[in-house]
Amino acid sequence: MTPPRQRPADRPSRERRRASHSIEAVLGAAVELLDESGEPALTIRGLAGRLGTGVGSVYWYVSGREDLLDRAVDHVLGGVLAEIERHPGTGDPVDELRRMAVTLFDAVVDRPWLGSRFMRNIDTEGNSLRLYEELGRQLLRLDLTPLQRFHAVTAVVGVVVSSAADLGQEPPQAVVDGLVEREEYLGRYATNWRALDPGEYPFLHDIVDAFDGHDDKQQFLAALDLTLNGLRLQAGQRPGPGARTEGP
Amino acid sequence: MTPPRQRPADRPSRERRRASHSIEAVLGAAVELLDESGEPALTIRGLAGRLGTGVGSVYWYVSGREDLLDRAVDHVLGGVLAEIERHPGTGDPVDELRRMAVTLFDAVVDRPWLGSRFMRNIDTEGNSLRLYEELGRQLLRLDLTPLQRFHAVTAVVGVVVSSAADLGQEPPQAVVDGLVEREEYLGRYATNWRALDPGEYPFLHDIVDAFDGHDDKQQFLAALDLTLNGLRLQAGQRPGPGARTEGP
DNA sequence: TCGATACTAGAACCACGTTCGATAATCTGG
């Protein structure tokens, strides 16, 4: 069978003869662009421009924009993985899992463009898959069924992903341009909510003050701990932080 | 101050004189396109074509593609909200919350293009905000601080969002075209995983069988129940399904 | 009847992803 289309982008892996460019250079520049101005700012032309080359050259190294994005994600995930693997990981499994999830979250805060892509390619070998394995490995030390373990990792990754999806949504252009303070932008939520009829929106009025000074990380940790406490409960452990301590 | 740009799309709300088109017609057609072929299939030109009109007319009703997408989401969310509000909601608060989350999830299964957009616009009045309120209202009946309530709703919404992000990622074109079975496509994960070195990937080998026959809904419910059990624990309630039953 | 408003329509502009063929640099075998 003929392959669907030629992909010269598969292996420029051998020693390059004339390495004026390289896959590393391409990925590096791509990450720079992403870091500077977010996902939509990564265009093939812009990337070629930064590399001082033509668009055709970029296509020699990657098969398209989607591929480029995937590789850029994998590229930075390498660093996260190293960070996670630095520690021994001998403590309580759930605590370890928590630490890893937090590390992952911090990486997404630094690079919101990781968005919800960063755990998408777990079908083939790559840093996403290794990360997934690393997270799950902690669960092997818990008394759970494989299905429960699978669900647990999914759940924990899900907490990070949903936070990432939050962080990843580009703020309005006015905020990026600095015309409007981020504080003011977020404060608008609270202002709008307070203007609503309390009879119709009792919950929003209940939480509006808590929301007004909200902190993304705290929010993430709260969600994570709910899940982890559910997990501890499932594994027959004592609950961790955030659970009610006083007895019945 | 002059407004940033004129937006005639703000209020075609008064009685239209010649309603050959209407905002309802536009949104209806948009939802049709989205349902048929997913988000990328919704183009302004395509939409205009379906409506038998020009692109300019579309821009009369919406201010751009982003706005169109937001309105389409809000449009279908109206149905979900009605579904959720149909029931009385007098039972256990966490059970009610669970029921709502499941309803929301089911809607996303039906329309994967809701993706992770469907809870994005909670700054202004709209069905997203009402949904958010509806979910949170259940928590008013629990003994929690407002901050805890805020975090809890975020967490529950997060579970739905991350599942939605999973469902929303378009399968490869070959699957859409029916050239490759969805079963086979998913089975590839398991096949690849089994080919990995068990020493390096012990976790993947542990769960691969569980993963192979995995069901999206089951997966969602598992994550949801972990979170909800964490919440019950926080509120001083007895745990629900999925928690270990035998006492110490 | 006349102007104003609401709405239709599509040409035109621009940015982008992608393809393609021409070309050059480098390697390999002889």
Add this chain to the structure above:
DNA sequence: CCAGATTATCGAACGTGGTTCTAGTATCGA
């Protein structure tokens, strides 16, 4: 050292899509 093959570079050109603009048509109030 010389061909031919391989590896890599480059930008013109194509198609698609979002958005803007301008010209036009219908409907209403006065």
